[in-house]
Amino acid sequence: TVGRVMPHVEVKIVDPATGLTVERGTAGELCTRGYGVMLGYWDEPERTAEAIDAGRWMHTGDLAVMREDGYVRIVGRIKDMIIRGGENVYPREIEEFLHGHPKITDVQVVGVPDERYGEEVLACVIPRDPADPPTLEELTAFCRDRLAHYKIPRRLEVLDAFPMTVSGKVRKVELRERYGDGG
Structure with a gap:
């Protein structure tokens, strides 16, 4: 596991195909936003748009599952x-x-x-x-x-x-x- 969500940070796990948040216990892409998330890639707006959506959620590319107690486990990479x-x-x-x-x-x-x-x-x-x-x-x-x-x-x-x-x-x-x- 990678632990629980830190204070002042948001995490969601979404279906990579639809972008909709999945239920706990279901694998999907780990997304995060908050004060510690980058604003974007320096002078690379296309790469920034690929990684950070309009809602300021950073799509990590990691496949993860959130347990009922809030602990997150990485299960792989989307590209894999x-x-x-x-x-x-x-x-x-x-x-x-x-x-x-x-x-x-x-x-x-x-x-x-x-x-x-x-x-x-x-x-x-x-x-x-x-x-x-x-x-x-x-x-x-x-x-x-x-x-x-x-x-x-x-x-x-x-x-x-x-x-x-x-x-x-x-x-x-x-x-x-x-x-x-x-x-």
């Missing part, structure tokens, strides 16, 4: 969200689950194009033992009855390492580009 057959799939949820697989050291989940469903779930994994990586069948069996069927990865790529930025973050965009055409 996978839409598979009309269902919103949050890669972070699947990644956290797959970290429990005994053959996986690290995992990144991305959406790749699919003719039937729009996007499909791809798991890119770094195995604990490169000589004995998990198979797609093992991954599917591990997920079955524990994840919703539309969240189960339909594709698997076993990697030695993830592409990284200079600041040490995984370049999910590169994974989508690399494997989006079938590998």
